[in-house]
Amino acid sequence: MNDSPWAAEPVPAGAAYDRGAALPGGPPVHTELPPQEPMPTPPSQAPQAASQPPPKKRAGRDLRAAIGVGVGLGAVIFASLFIVKEVFVGVVVVAVVVGLWELTSRLQERKGIKAPLVPLALGGAAMVIAGYVSGAEGAWVAMALTALAVLVWRMTEPPEDYLKDVTAGVFAAFYVPFLATFVAMMLKAEDGPQRVVTFLLLTVVSDTGAYAVGWRFGKHKLAPRISPGKTREGLFGAVAFAMAAGALCMQFLIDDGAWWQGLLLGLAVAVSATLGDLGESMIKRDLGIKDMGTLLPGHGGIMDRLDSLLPTAPVVWLLLAAFVGTA
Structure with a gap:
């Protein structure tokens, strides 16, 4: 046994060693500390209630601005046509x-x-x-x-x-x-304005159908490495919307047109518009950008609106020439 007067006494549980309270030549004094209360959990770290609903899907752009710009562009196009x-x-x-x-x-x-x-x-x-x-x-x-x-x-x-x-x-x-x-x-062509309206309308309807159906029902990615937002369900929506619009346009807008021709035209437009959109998405991914420009609020740049229109134009021109001629 160590009988030295400098030997420290054993520290009881819950005590702290207070070096400042030690007396000269005497043993150190132990001060009993009050029991520590557990720290409250911050609200940000509190577990979320299991009944909390999942966040709602949101569009990636300003929808109001996009609609306003789209209506304005449509008015200019139709007036000039x-x-x-x-x-x-x-x-x-x-x-x-x-x-x-x-x-x-x-x-x-x-x-x-x-x-x-x-x-x-x-x-x-x-x-x-x-x-x-x-x-x-x-x-x-x-x-x-x-x-x-x-x-x-x-x-x-x-x-x-x-x-x-x-x-x-x-x-x-x-x-x-x-x-x-x-x-x-x-x-x-003689009915040129109607042909251009058909071309523009089918492309817009295809894009709208893809967006609406994909946003509501989309689960299976179409091309995740190119455009993660596009789904197979959205493509089916584009085809269905464009085929329905194509049948109506060919029957009522195009001279000598038939509704069954519109079904084929709508199918071709849905495919070409989707490929055009994916093509520009590929270019933008290679460049490391989201949009080609900022000229059109809610849309991006002019090229962000032409992406599906440009490759669709020769497809529509060719099919209309085959169905009803070029005159």
């Missing part, structure tokens, strides 16, 4: 030039690709006008000249990245103005 056809051609030219500006700007910002905008804008406008005046032949000639102008224009800068820049330029010329040319070629 049925008053003076040439005014609508001008609307298409403006949309093409703005779309090219958005696309080339994002390419340069995110990838350092300098697709020359000036020859693209001038050539794009020429393509749309040539398609309206001369048809497919004029559009192809304007496309070829635009590609040549892109190659020559880029020669005024250093040769580094020349191939990358001109390849992007030719792609932009085909993707935006050349595909938009088919809208101008639809307008050239």
